[in-house]
Amino acid sequence: GAGVSQSPSNKVTEKGKDVELRCDPISGHTALYWYRQRLGQGLEFLIYFQGNSAPDKSGLPSDRFSAERTGESVSTLTIQRTQQEDSAVYLCASSSHMVSSGRSTDTQYFGPGTRLTVL
Amino acid sequence: GQQVMQIPQYQHVQEGEDFTTYCNSSTTLSNIQWYKQRPGGHPVFLIQLVKSGEVKKQKRLTFQFGEAKKNSSLHITATQTTDVGTYFCAGYPSGTYKYIFGTGTRLKVLA
Numbered sequence: 739g740a741g742v743s744q745s746p747s748n749k750v751t752e753k754g755k756d757v758e759l760r761c762d763p764i765s766g767h768t769a770l771y772w773y774r775q776r777l778g779q780g781l782e783f784l785i786y787f788q789g790n791s792a793p794d795k796s797g798l799p800s801d802r803f804s805a806e807r808t809g810e811s812v813s814t815l816t817i818q819r820t821q822q823e824d825s826a827v828y829l830c831a832s833s834s835h836m837v838s839s840g841r842s843t844d845t846q847y848f849g850p851g852t853r854l855t856v857l
Numbered sequence: 858g859q860q861v862m863q864i865p866q867y868q869h870v871q872e873g874e875d876f877t878t879y880c881n882s883s884t885t886l887s888n889i890q891w892y893k894q895r896p897g898g899h900p901v902f903l904i905q906l907v908k909s910g911e912v913k914k915q916k917r918l919t920f921q922f923g924e925a926k927k928n929s930s931l932h933i934t935a936t937q938t939t940d941v942g943t944y945f946c947a948g949y950p951s952g953t954y955k956y957i958f959g960t961g962t963r964l965k966v967l968a
Contacts, residue, residue: 780945781900781958794955829899846956848899
């Protein structure tokens with residue numbers, strides 16, 4: 739596609755329910771990131787996928803959060819037993835992530851985000 | 858842990874005034890990127906700096922990477938209302954494989 743897409747754009751759920759958020763990266767991009775952005779705040783790193791390597795899950799805030807990615811395509815972020823503090827915009831970004839001499843030389847392209855509201 | 862801080866957190870300027878945001882990392886960075894997020898939008902890439910002391914310009918925007926590769930700045934000359942938004946830096950610490958975003962500076966331009 740032309741850019742990174744995310745679905746749904748908005749999700750309202752009740753406390754305790756599970757939610758699944760989807761990200762379709764730009765075709766050919768090997769790297770995929772999930773971030774959380776609370777209202778008026780910065781971007782909080784959640785998880786990073788790079789090709790077939792083991793994902794970097796160091797940013798996941800609790801074991802209620804998990805993410806999967808099939809190869810270099812779609813990724814889903816799942817939040818189990820949602821809490822009110824999970825309310826935020828969840829942003830996905832992809833990049834072709836060429837690593838040269840130990841440093842990334844690529845731009846992250848962000849999707850429009852999913853706004854999650856937990857009542 | 859690794860942190861990237863930005864100052865100021867908020868800045869209100871009159872249209873036509875200059876604006877600067879500063880980005881400071883607790884660790885040495887391989888490179889740094891700058892993003893702009895309009896209200897209600899998502900971050901959009903502006904520029905990447907790689908070399909120590911590097912300076913890049915985009916029209917009214919000037920970006921600088923510090924000599925020690927631990928800080929960076931974005932300067933906007935003669936702000937316009939279209940400059941409104943939050944500016945984030947994103948540092949790529951040496952030896953890691955992910956970007957760490959700064960806390961952001963929210964710019965408001967008063968006409």
